[in-house]
Ligand code: SF4
């Protein structure tokens with residue numbers, strides 16, 4: 001099926017959503033996604049950040065769809081034409097979505113462990129507006145203790161349902177979900193009942209905001225001062241392929257490896273995540289690939305090397321002679 005997104009045409013199999021088609025083209029047209037998670041089934045449709053404008057429904061029906069659609073839940077039709085970043089209407093509508101997502105979200109980035117890798121922070125920066133029009137008190141919650149490994153800050157939750165879907169699909173019993181509806185909706189306190197499961201730590205990685213964070217890493221270091229490397233070990237529960245976040249020789253945190261969309265490549269077990277905190281527990285494979293635009297790539301030696309190679313190539317092209325080779 002042929003679909004055109006922001007003027008770029010691509011052929012995709014039947015059943016592909018607009019979001020998936022956009023990701024096949026690449027980052028320049030792919031809408032942001034706060035609830036869709038390609039590694040989990042039935043995600044998407046909750047946050048509305050991925051809205052796009054369908055200017056032509058299909059080859060048979062050239063009419064536009066009269067309102068923005070959630071691209072993660074809308075399948076492409078042959079001949080469909082879509083606008084994302086090229087539509088001012090979408091950009092304005094998305095700004096409104098971000099404003100709604102931030103209505104109850106505390107602006108506590110300076111003390112939040114997710115800062116630097118928070119999808120809402122990126123979304124607010126790239127698609128939000130500078131001011132809020134909200135004048136009411138933000139929601140507050142009683143602190144819920146879900147154990148010594150994972151910290152829940154309910155006031156940061158954007159109700160994306162990813163942790164619910166993860167527990168449903170990865171652990172053997174799902175006992176938490178979203179209770180109440182609308183303004184009163186919240187992740188149920190029963191989340192504490194899944195925390196003993198071997199794969200429960202993955203809720204930290206799929207949570208796009210700082211609602212679920214790693215207690216063993218909490219307040220230890222800003223993430224951009226750490227050095228991420230890919231490492232592995234033989235594990236009988238998971239693939240053992242992880243990302244270590246180092247400060248010198250110290251392993252401050254272990255997470256799953258993330259792909260270019262910020263999604264987990266392989267879910268990892270709690271033993272790898274929480275119990276293997278010595279460098280000698282791991283075989284280091286090399287520096288992790290981090291998006292150049294991420295604050296985490298600051299001082300990342302992989303990029304420093306890249307920059308050095310680029311600078312040397314430019315110097316060579318311009319006929320510069322390195323200091324050590326000068327007569
Ligand atoms: S706790 Fe995180 S992953 Fe779970 S619904 Fe809230 S924002 Fe989503």
Ligand code: FES
Pocket residue numbers: 032033034035036044045046047048049050051070071072073
């Ligand atoms: S990513 Fe599509 S609605 Fe959330």
